[in-house]
Amino acid sequence: MGRAKLEIKPIQKSTNRQITYSKRKKGLLKKAYELSTLCDIDLALLMFSPSDRLCLFSSQTRIEDVLAKYINLPDQEREKYYLLRTLEQLKTENDMAFQINEPRHEAIHSDVEELQKEVCRLQRQLQISEEELRKFEPDPVRFTSMEEMEACETHLLSTLTRVVHRREHLLSRSCEAPSTQQSMENIEGWEPEAESKQARIIANSAYASNQLRRYICWFPSYDLLLQGSNSNPTQTPK
Amino acid sequence: MGRAKLEIKPIQKSTNRQITYSKRKKGLLKKAYELSTLCDIDLALLMFSPSDRLCLFSSQTRIEDVLAKYINLPDQEREKYYLLRTLEQLKTENDMAFQINEPRHEAIHSDVEELQKEVCRLQRQLQISEEELRKFEPDPVRFTSMEEMEACETHLLSTLTRVVHRREHLLSRSCEAPSTQQSMENIEGWEPEAESKQARIIANSAYASNQLRRYICWFPSYDLLLQGSNSNPTQTPK
DNA sequence: CGTACTATTTATAAATA
DNA sequence: TTATTTATAAATAGTAC
Numbered sequence: 246m247g248r249a250k251l252e253i254k255p256i257q258k259s260t261n262r263q264i265t266y267s268k269r270k271k272g273l274l275k276k277a278y279e280l281s282t283l284c285d286i287d288l289a290l291l292m293f294s295p296s297d298r299l300c301l302f303s304s305q306t307r308i309e310d311v312l313a314k315y316i317n318l319p320d321q322e323r324e325k326y327y328l329l330r331t332l333e334q335l336k337t338e339n340d341m342a343f344q345i346n347e348p349r350h351e352a353i354h355s356d357v358e359e360l361q362k363e364v365c366r367l368q369r370q371l372q373i374s375e376e377e378l379r380k381f382e383p384d385p386v387r388f389t390s391m392e393e394m395e396a397c398e399t400h401l402l403s404t405l406t407r408v409v410h411r412r413e414h415l416l417s418r419s420c421e422a423p424s425t426q427q428s429m430e431n432i433e434g435w436e437p438e439a440e441s442k443q444a445r446i447i448a449n450s451a452y453a454s455n456q457l458r459r460y461i462c463w464f465p466s467y468d469l470l471l472q473g474s475n476s477n478p479t480q481t482p483k
Numbered sequence: 484m485g486r487a488k489l490e491i492k493p494i495q496k497s498t499n500r501q502i503t504y505s506k507r508k509k510g511l512l513k514k515a516y517e518l519s520t521l522c523d524i525d526l527a528l529l530m531f532s533p534s535d536r537l538c539l540f541s542s543q544t545r546i547e548d549v550l551a552k553y554i555n556l557p558d559q560e561r562e563k564y565y566l567l568r569t570l571e572q573l574k575t576e577n578d579m580a581f582q583i584n585e586p587r588h589e590a591i592h593s594d595v596e597e598l599q600k601e602v603c604r605l606q607r608q609l610q611i612s613e614e615e616l617r618k619f620e621p622d623p624v625r626f627t628s629m630e631e632m633e634a635c636e637t638h639l640l641s642t643l644t645r646v647v648h649r650r651e652h653l654l655s656r657s658c659e660a661p662s663t664q665q666s667m668e669n670i671e672g673w674e675p676e677a678e679s680k681q682a683r684i685i686a687n688s689a690y691a692s693n694q695l696r697r698y699i700c701w702f703p704s705y706d707l708l709l710q711g712s713n714s715n716p717t718q719t720p721k
Numbered sequence: 722c723g724t725a726c727t728a729t730t731t732a733t734a735a736a737t738a
Numbered sequence: 739t740t741a742t743t744t745a746t747a748a749a750t751a752g753t754a755c
Contacts, residue, residue, distance in 0.1 A: 247751030
């Protein structure tokens with residue numbers, strides 16, 4: 246349509262390209278609007294102008310919902326494979342529906358495949374991190390076996406032990422005899438060390454030592470965990 | 484175009500609607516292809532057929548990148564606000580660009596706003612869950628204060644205690660005197676209870692009781708944690 | 722950049738196979 | 739159903755403002 250037939254290939258002249266974009270964008274938006282209205286369907290159209298500005302059309306909220314589904318995958322288990330399935334259908338559909346004598350099929354195909362891979366990858370990643378979180382934040386009612394419960398306990402205990410040892414290690418480096426209550430009360434006069442992170446830690450240890458003492462009182466068994474430590478263990482208060 | 488002028492409003496007859504969809508979909512895809520080729524732009528088109536089947540077109544990989552950005556938000560901090568920004572631009576642009584005498588502007592506007600809210604909500608949610616995970620999986624070297632370290636320990640300990648109490652509770656419900664080694668060896672003859680979850684748990688407790696005994700040997704201080712439990716505490720083996 | 726004007730091409734509604 | 743034909747409506751390339 247138009248005075249002359251225009252070959253479908255990139256327009257070289259920048260001004261012409263911009264003009265054509267403006268005109269055809271308007272047309273495409275109108276067509277999209279008409280189709281979505283006539284057939285009462287959800288439709289979204291996203292494009293970037295030659296100067297890379299975003300232009301968007303969407304008929305309903307469905308497309309946003311699809312994006313939300315992408316994002317909310319962890320929460321909405323039942324919709325997890327929705328997209329993957331529709332993309333699979335699409336690969337077939339595209340070859341059927343897109344009957345233009347241009348070598349676009351391949352590009353579309355590989356785009357879709359990349360998208361599918363990405364979705365798969367993300368689903369795997371999600372599954373992994375969900376499992377990881379379950380290890381830490383278990384719902385005790387949900388346990389189905391004692392082994393599971395024990396694995397959880399072991400995991401928590403080892404993390405806890407690691408943290409406790411770390412603190413114990415830091416305390417022992419900060420004063421020569423941190424194992425007695427006497428010496429723990431003396432740590433208020435320390436000089437912070439050079440290393441920035443440790444300096445900050447040690448600057449807080451006067452407060453921390455008191456907290457630790459109270460902590461041990463609350464949990465009499467707790468200090469026993471420290472006995473596995475390489476550094477001097479804190480003694481149980483009598 | 485066509486024998487008669489067609490009003491742009493939802494087609495009532497299902498068959499006609501389906502026919503019009505097929506025809507206009509093809510046309511829209513062609514237009515989208517032509518525009519994206521002529522102007523060398525990134526373009527994506529997503530639509531759902533009247534029977535809710537997905538049809539997609541995309542000119543390059545850009546749109547997938549945008550989706551990937553949505554999805555990868557947690558990983559790619561620097562691109563976190565890209566979409567939000569472009570959506571902001573869009574709100575202005577839409578009013579300018581979409582010059583059709585139809586009351587679509589408002590709908591588009593509110594769609595965009597919803598999207599923006601969704602993005603904000605997800606960013607908040609992400610931040611929260613990241614913090615939550617840090618509580619569980621701390622890098623001890625990263626601690627900047629003793630309070631932080633202690634908060635972490637308390638958190639781990641309370642989770643651990645919760646799990647331990649839960650197990651203790653289940654064991655005590657499953658046999659009358661779970662506190663002696665003798666009675667723990669007798670639990671192999673239990674009748675599983677009616678409740679499905681608990682039934683599964685209890686079916687495993689013969690094995691579990693042995694595991695627990697070994698566990699207590701490995702961590703002599705561990706059973707002391709149980710003393711805060713409401714149910715009968717497990718005794719420390721002598 | 723936007724509009725307005727055509728001469729043409731293109732899309733497609735309705736009919737038909 | 740789905741594909742093809744045909745008459746007509748719509749889009750737009752080139753042009754000028």
